[in-house]
Amino acid sequence: MSRLADPSFWAGKRVMLTGHSGFKGSWARLWLTQMGAEVTGYGLSPAATPSLHALLGSESATNEHFADIRDGDTLASAVRACDPQIVLHMAAQPLVRESYRTPVETFDVNVMGTARLLEATRAAPALKTVLVVTTDKVYRNDESGRHFPEDAVLGGHDPYSGSKAACELVVSTWRDSYLRERGIRVATARGGNVLGGGDFSADRLVPDIVRAALTGETLDIRSPMATRPWQHVLDCLNGYFVYAEALHGGQTDVAALNFGPAPDERQIPVRDVAAAIQTAMGLPTQWRDASSEDQPHEMKTLGLDPALAGRTLSWATRLSQDEAIAWTAHWYDGWRRGADARDLTLSQIDAFMRG
Numbered sequence: 001m002s003r004l005a006d007p008s009f010w011a012g013k014r015v016m017l018t019g020h021s022g023f024k025g026s027w028a029r030l031w032l033t034q035m036g037a038e039v040t041g042y043g044l045s046p047a048a049t050p051s052l053h054a055l056l057g058s059e060s061a062t063n064e065h066f067a068d069i070r071d072g073d074t075l076a077s078a079v080r081a082c083d084p085q086i087v088l089h090m091a092a093q094p095l096v097r098e099s100y101r102t103p104v105e106t107f108d109v110n111v112m113g114t115a116r117l118l119e120a121t122r123a124a125p126a127l128k129t130v131l132v133v134t135t136d137k138v139y140r141n142d143e144s145g146r147h148f149p150e151d152a153v154l155g156g157h158d159p160y161s162g163s164k165a166a167c168e169l170v171v172s173t174w175r176d177s178y179l180r181e182r183g184i185r186v187a188t189a190r191g192g193n194v195l196g197g198g199d200f201s202a203d204r205l206v207p208d209i210v211r212a213a214l215t216g217e218t219l220d221i222r223s224p225m226a227t228r229p230w231q232h233v234l235d236c237l238n239g240y241f242v243y244a245e246a247l248h249g250g251q252t253d254v255a256a257l258n259f260g261p262a263p264d265e266r267q268i269p270v271r272d273v274a275a276a277i278q279t280a281m282g283l284p285t286q287w288r289d290a291s292s293e294d295q296p297h298e299m300k301t302l303g304l305d306p307a308l309a310g311r312t313l314s315w316a317t318r319l320s321q322d323e324a325i326a327w328t329a330h331w332y333d334g335w336r337r338g339a340d341a342r343d344l345t346l347s348q349i350d351a352f353m354r355g
Contacts, residue, residue: 003314004353005241009248011036014126016082018042018069018117019090023199024133026052027233028088028240030342031349040082042075043091044068048207052198055341069113076120084124086244089117089132092164096137097203099160110163111170118174121184129248130179130186131240132171136229136260136304137161138190147263147303150190150256168256175255185247191236192229192260192304195273195324197331197344209274210332213283220290224271229260229304232324234352235317236260242313252312260304261317267303268321276322280329281336318352 015032019025020041032039041064046053063082067074069091079087092110093099099106114132121127139148140155154169156162168188175186200207205221212219239259246252275285309315319327327348334344 001355002235002238002316002318003242004355005031005035005238006245007035009245010241012038014038014040014082014085016040016042016079016084016087017090018088019092020064021046021051021053021066022090022094023052023196023201024194024233024237025090026056026198027196027345028090028237030056030345031234031237031241034346034349039063040078040084041065042067042069042078048200048202050200052200052341052345055198056345057342069117070108072116072120075116076123079117079120079124083126085126085128086248087117087121087124087127087130088240088244089114089130091117092133093160094135095201095203096158096160099158099163103159106159107163107166110160111166114167115170115174118170118179118186122178127184129244130184131244131247132167132186132188133240134164134167134188134190135161136190136192136258136302138165138168141302143301145267145301145303147305148258149305150258150308172255185250185253187243187247187254188256189240189243190256190258190304191239192231192258193302194233194236195230195328196233197328197335197348198341205270205274206277206328206332209277209283210336213278213281214336219274219278219287221270221274221287222290223300224287224289224291225269226300227267227269228302230268230273230321230324231259231261231317232319232327234348235319235324238318238352239309239313239315242315243309246313254308254312257309257312258304258306259309259315260306261321263303263305265321267301273325276325277329277332280326281333318355
């Protein structure tokens with residue numbers, strides 16, 4: 001059984017969480033707050049309507065700042081005010097297709113935004129741990145179908161992937177040049193594709209399914225046979241939390257870890273994930289292939305090898321990919337039928353922690 005985040009560790013910890021208003025960030029701030037952490041959020045106002053941040057309620061964060069990660073002065077001021085013991089950096093431009101439209105902005109946010117945050121942490125006297133979330137897409141993907149370990153070559157075909165690979169180098173530089181000498185442990189977490197309730201972003205599979213269901217339109221899928229390392233958002237966040245715990249307690253100094261399903265789990269193509277979610281929500285299993293020759297290039301296969309996280313943290317996904325799909329469908333189905341989003345989210349956090 002996978003190691004679980006320890007509420008007794010997080011109780012009373014001052015945590016600065018960037019990207020707290022996003023999909024993963026909203027789940028993270030609620031879970032951390034439930035465990036007793038004093039969370040300071042820093043991120044943009046949610047762009048999507050509805051947004052999980054708004055549905056969960058802003059009281060989930062002790063304090064929050066709606067500002068751009070590239071605004072160095074505002075960011076430094078927020079870090080000083082929080083005086084964090086732990087920084088969890090999730091703020092990013094996270095979309096591949098958007099990165100093709102805005103490549104310079106994507107690099108500015110993901111690379112220089114991270115640099116500005118790390119520079120601000122140099123003046124945080126209580127800081128002991130920084131965990132920077134990158135992505136499963138940091139590896140130079142040769143489309144061989146292999147599952148990448150942490151020592152695989154970094155790279156990126158699209159601007160998003162390239163910016164996240166560059167972010168890894170920024171983290172390494174600040175760790176080696178400034179933060180290690182202060183005893184601050186700095187690492188990166190490379191998470192696979194997450195499923196879970198409350199994601200309403202553009203150009204993502206599950207939100208597209210939900211929007212099609214609400215409008216009665218047919219679901220468009222761009223790359224129906226593409227495979228990804230699917231996992232539930234709670235499994236991914238649990239990995240981040242136990243990694244931060246181990247770094248903070250001096251139980252590991254591993255600089256990067258993958259978080260995703262084991263290589264022996266079957267590779268589920270996008271079309272099958274869509275059909276399974278539609279079926280679980282009681283929807284017709286209808287979709288159309290919206291692929292085109294002129295669409296931006298996206299990798300067809302992607303896999304992670306999380307064995308090092310297993311050896312280092314005793315971490316593995318607790319939910320199978322089928323269970324991740326079922327939990328995701330249950331959240332959205334409950335929400336569209338009028339259930340309270342906060343109650344749905346808390347009930348799944350509780351169920352996950354009970355095992």
